[in-house]
Amino acid sequence: MSIISIKSATKRFPNGFEAIKGITADIAAGSFTVILGPSGAGKSTLLRLMNGLETPTGGSIHITGETLGKSNLRKMRSCVGMVFQQFNLVERLSVVTNVLTGRLAHRSWLGSLFYLFRNEDMEIAQEALARVGLTDKAWNRADKLSGGQQQRVGIARALAQRPKVILADEPVASLDPVSSEEIMMLLREICDRDGITVVVNLHQVDLAKRFADRIIGMNSGRVVFDGTPAELSPLTLQAIYKRDEIKDDTNLNLALAYA
């Protein structure tokens, strides 16, 4: 059963740039999907559409059967967690407060005026921090942590909202290889153990091949490949990473030889 379905979605930005040129895709519940593509292919925009951070200019996005719109945005977001490339933690707040912001969808504005949460929220937050192995950092300020740790806080924040889906927008692009590996393993484990659907944007072909159930390849706003990692051949990789303006792209061939 598909938990997210994208129906001929298009996105044109006010400056005229068309980032998404009609994409239709269904994402199965509990699956681990990786979106591959060169910079500027529209991967981030596609992910942001699924969280309502961008609204499609055409087509529609459905999450658990409900159409994403202005009125149900907050409710929909409460079941879709998001992990960012730059972590997007509120740096001046403590780690645990950052994780608690994942609970805000379930709290009213009046309590939030005084930064108030419920005891159960704190339990959920601590549990999420334990999952990512950062219990001892709970009361540190978020900006005092290393990049890999900050990203784990980002994942804990997403977990704390008890989501059905976690969207990760290039979660390892600012991290070293070891931290990248840890983050990907963590996301895979969350997918396997909690049955949370995970959609990840990646630049690393090797990580995609190792962790994904399904790979969606994008190039200039269109889906150019959709299949299992095993089906990803050098030829399809060329289709994903090809650059229109350059003929006989030696850089492309060289880079893919090592992928």
Add this chain to the structure above:
Amino acid sequence: MTQISIWRWPTHNGLPPLPAVASVVTVLTAMWLTVSLVEVDVARLVGSLSKMLSFAGNMFVMPDWKYLPQLLVKMLETIEMTFLATAIALFVSLPLGLLAARNATPHVIIYRLVRDLLSLMRALPELVWALVFVSAVGLGTLPGVMALAFVTVGFMGKFFAESIEVVDHKQVEGVTAHGAGWFQVRIFGMLPQALPDFIGTVMYILDHNLRAATVLGLVGAGGIGYDLVMSMRLFQYDRLLPIAVAIYLVVTLLDRFSDQLRSRIIHGVQAKI
């Protein structure tokens, strides 16, 4: 192009950028044109040097010790006025600042209206508002506090709005993406980031208000200012000096305190000074 020098500016042609040259020329021209208007007269400045010295000489007399208790009371009154007015203004300007920030306001029209309201409030100096409030509620500290708080809201609201506008959008998005509501995004995503700026603003305004409060006494709106003006008019130099020293001391102490508080908040832990 002929290369006459080994030096060049980091521009295409190596010449200084036109906007910079234009502004320097404009400023210099404006100064040259206005010198005669404000009657800058070197001869007069030099001629009055002896008068200035004799005034300064009069300051250094034995202070009037019997005046000290009254000085203390008046100084305390001034400090109280400052803190009270700033605290009132703080509560009013926080929500106003939120409404007047381009990235936090619910609507552009509200943004414009609040901005205009804030500039109206700070258009006239404290002294003028104090005159208005003195004639409305009578002499004393109350009109002083009212005038101070009024103008402070005008400044603080604007400063708050500006520190909210430079907040990092990524962090705001991080909170938004998890289903936080309109108000929660502002409380959790924007305010913590703007806090160091806020503290800086509040400290600067406290400093400013303390000095403004000393002047408000001029129009009978309470505080040390009245004594200051009276002792000057009556040539009571033995009072003038302690008053000046007391004001200086309070301003300096406040400055020390604000530095401490600020670095603590910016760096999160106890800062080493």
